[in-house]
Every structure is written in structure tokens, then in C-alpha cells.
Amino acid sequence: MVEERDIVIIVAGMVGMSLALLLRAQLSETIGVTLLEGNDLSIPADFQDTYPAFDSRTTALSYSSRRIFENIGIWELFENNTSLINSIHVSSKGRFGSALLTSNDYDLPALGYVAENLALGSVLLRSISDSSEIELLGSAKVLNVKSIGKAGVSLKINQEGLVKKFKTKLLIVADGAKSKIRESFAIDSTIKDYRQDAIVTNVEFERPHMDCAFERFTESGPLAVLPLLGTPSQPNRCSVVWSTNPERAKKLENISLGKFKILLQKEFGYRLGRISDSGERSRFPLSLIKANEQVRQGIVIMGNAAHALHPVAGQGFNLALRDAHELARILSNAVSQDESLGDLKVLESYRLARLRDQEIIVTASDILPRLFTYRNHFVGLARSIALASLDILPPIKNRLVRHAAGMSF
Ligand SMILES: Cc1cc2nc3c(=O)[nH]c(=O)nc-3n(C[C@H](O)[C@H](O)[C@H](O)COP(=O)(O)OP(=O)(O)OC[C@H]3O[C@@H](n4cnc5c(N)ncnc54)[C@H](O)[C@@H]3O)c2cc1C
Numbered sequence: 001m002v003e004e005r006d007i008v009i010i011v012a013g014m015v016g017m018s019l020a021l022l023l024r025a026q027l028s029e030t031i032g033v034t035l036l037e038g039n040d041l042s043i044p045a046d047f048q049d050t051y052p053a054f055d056s057r058t059t060a061l062s063y064s065s066r067r068i069f070e071n072i073g074i075w076e077l078f079e080n081n082t083s084l085i086n087s088i089h090v091s092s093k094g095r096f097g098s099a100l101l102t103s104n105d106y107d108l109p110a111l112g113y114v115a116e117n118l119a120l121g122s123v124l125l126r127s128i129s130d131s132s133e134i135e136l137l138g139s140a141k142v143l144n145v146k147s148i149g150k151a152g153v154s155l156k157i158n159q160e161g162l163v164k165k166f167k168t169k170l171l172i173v174a175d176g177a178k179s180k181i182r183e184s185f186a187i188d189s190t191i192k193d194y195r196q197d198a199i200v201t202n203v204e205f206e207r208p209h210m211d212c213a214f215e216r217f218t219e220s221g222p223l224a225v226l227p228l229l230g231t232p233s234q235p236n237r238c239s240v241v242w243s244t245n246p247e248r249a250k251k252l253e254n255i256s257l258g259k260f261k262i263l264l265q266k267e268f269g270y271r272l273g274r275i276s277d278s279g280e281r282s283r284f285p286l287s288l289i290k291a292n293e294q295v296r297q298g299i300v301i302m303g304n305a306a307h308a309l310h311p312v313a314g315q316g317f318n319l320a321l322r323d324a325h326e327l328a329r330i331l332s333n334a335v336s337q338d339e340s341l342g343d344l345k346v347l348e349s350y351r352l353a354r355l356r357d358q359e360i361i362v363t364a365s366d367i368l369p370r371l372f373t374y375r376n377h378f379v380g381l382a383r384s385i386a387l388a389s390l391d392i393l394p395p396i397k398n399r400l401v402r403h404a405a406g407m408s409f
Pocket of ligand 1: 011014015016038057058174175178241284302303304311314315316318320
């Protein structure tokens with residue numbers, strides 16, 4: 001038997017879950033939303049009471065992301081789990097020139113927010129589980145997917161040993177940068193290996209971060225230090241994303257805690273005093289991966305499956321959330337005008353609406369890490385002047401902040 005669905009999203013990653021909630025908020029109840037995930041979806045029961053002191057990845061959320069989550073009524077669930085970014089200090093190691101961006105100078109309550117992925121993911125998953133209007137299928141492995149033209153997409157899944165067949169008007173592919181589903185549709189991607197890996201860890205400093213994020217450009221790659229919520233035993237916690245060449249990153253991942261602290265301190269300096277502790281380290285190889293097509297009849301490619309970026313500007317999730325917000329809006333309009341959800345014309349209008357924002361953010365996150373790794377003296381001088389003048393020229397700074405906050409679109 002083939003079961004019919006309106007919209008199926010693969011999988012329940014950060015983008016897939018956010019999109020499911022946005023669709024549910026925008027579409028009428030007559031349109032079904034199904035979320036398929038290969039993993040077991042049990043929620044860590046204790047995440048609300050205990051912060052794992054040194055969990056690995058965190059996400060810097062822009063002001064636009066806050067507004068999107070506010071619109072669907074779930075921002076307040078994040079609020080207790082996020083720290084504020086009220087200022088950003090940008091500097092270049094071994095060069096003069098730095099810039100300070102502060103929320104007071106702009107009409108924004110904060111420049112951004114930092115959430116630990118475990119907390120972010122748990123809130124999203126809990127909101128979905130609490131909504132009886134989103135069909136959530138965990139432990140569901142996709143066996144195959146096939147385009148069936150105007151009728152949409154057919155898929156076969158194996159859920160805990162039970163094989164099920166579906167036909168959906170619209171399939172949304174959000175299974176990450178190395179998307180198997182994107183591959184199944186023979187949608188090629190353009191890949192640029194940055195020859196950089198990010199070392200991600202949480203660190204306790206001697207002095208409070210005062211809600212300031214630091215972006216420090218070094219010759220081997222950018223180093224970001226983001227403010228985290230403190231715990232009673234670690235009040236000055238920060239999240240570190242340290243991008244460097246793969247050989248060095250492998251060493252940094254495996255050296256002793258003592259050596260790691262010394263090297264990080266050397267790279268970051270003493271702005272927050274001594275590093276007193278540092279947690280588990282994880283390593284993420286960095287590439288720019290862009291799907292060569294984001295829409296086809298009955299298919300949309302989203303999130304990292306559509307565009308996976310260098311984390312230098314902390315924009316990957318924020319950009320994808322703006323994509324998801326726009327897709328939900330366009331599909332809602334399509335429904336009210338009796339258009340089919342998977343109609344290529346409808347999906348093309350989504351692609352066109354998102355083109356400019358995607359181009360600006362992808363280009364910026366591609367140029368930034370390269371610009372600051374040039375060893376050439378004149379380029380080094382130019383970037384020092386650029387950083388220094390950023391502090392002197394408010395209009396440029398203003399535009400930069402508006403882009404980073406996702407408010408230019
Ligand atoms: C170091 C680092 C720091 C970042 N910091 C920020 C930031 O501060 N702000 C920001 O906006 N963005 C940031 N990003 C980008 C952000 O993490 C991504 O944009 C976001 O995770 C995309 O979500 P997604 O759901 O599309 O894909 P993913 O989270 O990549 O994956 C989706 C899902 O696919 C499934 N999946 C995919 N592949 C496999 C597999 N092989 N096996 C099992 N399951 C699989 C998993 O269930 C996963 O949850 C950062 C990225 C990195 C690497």
C-alpha cells in the first residue's frame with residue numbers, strides 16, 4: 001500500500017526541525033507535514049536541568065533568527081538557554097587595527113545569541129513532539145526516493161524493520177552537507193575544500209566575557225571565541241571555534257590539555273585572562289559545498305544540503321533559517337491560490353526570492369577566511385587598515401552589522 005503525504009522533510013536536523021515548525025505555523029491544518037529521521041528521537045530527559053559543562057558545538061543565532069523563532073512562539077523556550085552577544089571584537093593576530101561592534105550603537109537589543117546545539121536541538125524536537133500536527137517518524141531509514149513528475153516524489157522507508165511506501169507532493173531534502181538524498185536525485189554539488197579544519201571546544205577563562213564575542217584572524221585561519229552561559233563551577237565559559245590547517249588541527253585535537261591551553265592562549269592572547277580549563281575537543285573539516293540545483297518539480301534542497309559554509313561568520317544556520325521562513329511563506333501563498341505544493345513555478349519563486357541573501361552570505365563566508373590567511377605584507381597591511389577604518393567609519397560598520405544580524409533582506 002502506498003500512503004499519501006503532502007510534505008515530507010528528510011531529516012530532523014536543526015534545519016529540518018525548524019522548517020517543520022515554520023510550515024506548521026504558516027500552513028492550514030489540512031496540509032500534512034511529515035518529518036523523517038534515521039536516528040532514534042528520544043530527547044535527553046535532563047537537558048533542562050543540567051548543562052553539560054563542556055559540550056562541543058554551539059550556534060551563534062542572529063537577530064533575524066530570533067525574530068523568526070519569535071514569530072512562531074518558540075523563542076521564549078530558547079531564551080533561558082542562550083547567552084547574549086552585545087559586542088564583537090574583531091582583530092588580526094600580529095597586526096595593528098581592530099574593530100569593536102556594539103549593540104548600543106545600533107537599533108538592536110543584541111548583536112546575536114549563542115545556543116549550545118544540544119539545547120537548541122532539544123527545544124526544537126520537544127516543540128515538534130508536543131505538536132500533534134507534525135507527523136514525526138524516527139528510526140526511519142530511507143531505502144529509495146524517485147521523482148514521479150507532477151505527482152511529486154515516491155519514497156520507500158524501513159522503520160524498525162517495517163517497510164513503508166509513500167507518495168508526497170513535495171519532498172524537502174535537509175540531510176546535511178553530504179546529502180545522500182541529493183545524490184539519489186543526481187543533483188551535483190560544487191565543493192571547495194578550504195584545507196582548514198575547525199577545532200571546537202568550550203573553555204573557562206579567568207575573567208568574565210561581558211557578553212562580548214571575539215573574532216581573531218590569524219595566518220592559519222580564524223579563531224572565534226563566543227560567550228556562553230556560565231555554570232556555578234564555570235561562570236566564565238566561552239565556546240571556541242578555531243580554524244587552522246588540517247595537520248595542525250589533528251595535533252590540536254590530540255595534544256594534552258596543558259599543551260592545548262598554552263597554544264590557544266598564545267593565539268587568543270589575554271583579553272579574558274588565563275584559560276583555566278578546556279573541555280572535549282571535536283574537529284570538523286571545512287568546505288564550501290553548494291548544490292548545483294536547489295529546486296526541481298516536487299523537490300527542495302535545504303540547509304547544509306543546499307549550502308554548507310565556512311563557520312567564520314557563524315551564518316550557516318541563520319541563512320538556512322531565513323530560507324525556511326521564506327519557503328513556508330511561499331508555500332502558504334501557493335495553497336491559498338490553489339497551486340500545487342510541488343509546482344516547479346512555485347518552487348522557482350522561492351529560489352529567486354532567496355538568491356540575493358544566499359549569494360551575499362556565501363560569498364562573504366568564502367572570502368573572509370582567505371583574506372586573512374594571506375601572508376603577503378601588503379595584504380596584511382590592507383586588512384589592518386580595513387579593521388582600523390571599520391572602527392572609524394560608522395556607515396560601513398552599520399552595513400556589516402545589518403548583514404551579520406540578517407536584517408538587510
Ligand atoms: C564548527 C562549526 C560551527 C558553526 N557555527 C555556526 C554558527 O555559529 N551559526 C550558524 O548559523 N551556523 C553555524 N554553523 C553551521 C551550522 O552548523 C549548519 O548550518 C547547520 O548545522 C545546518 O543544519 P542542517 O540541518 O542543514 O544540516 P546538519 O546539521 O549538517 O545535518 C542534518 C542532519 O543530517 C543527518 N545526517 C547527515 N549526515 C549524516 C550521517 N553521515 N550519518 C547520520 N546522520 C546524518 C543528521 O541527522 C543531521 O542532524 C557551524 C558549522 C560548523 C561546522
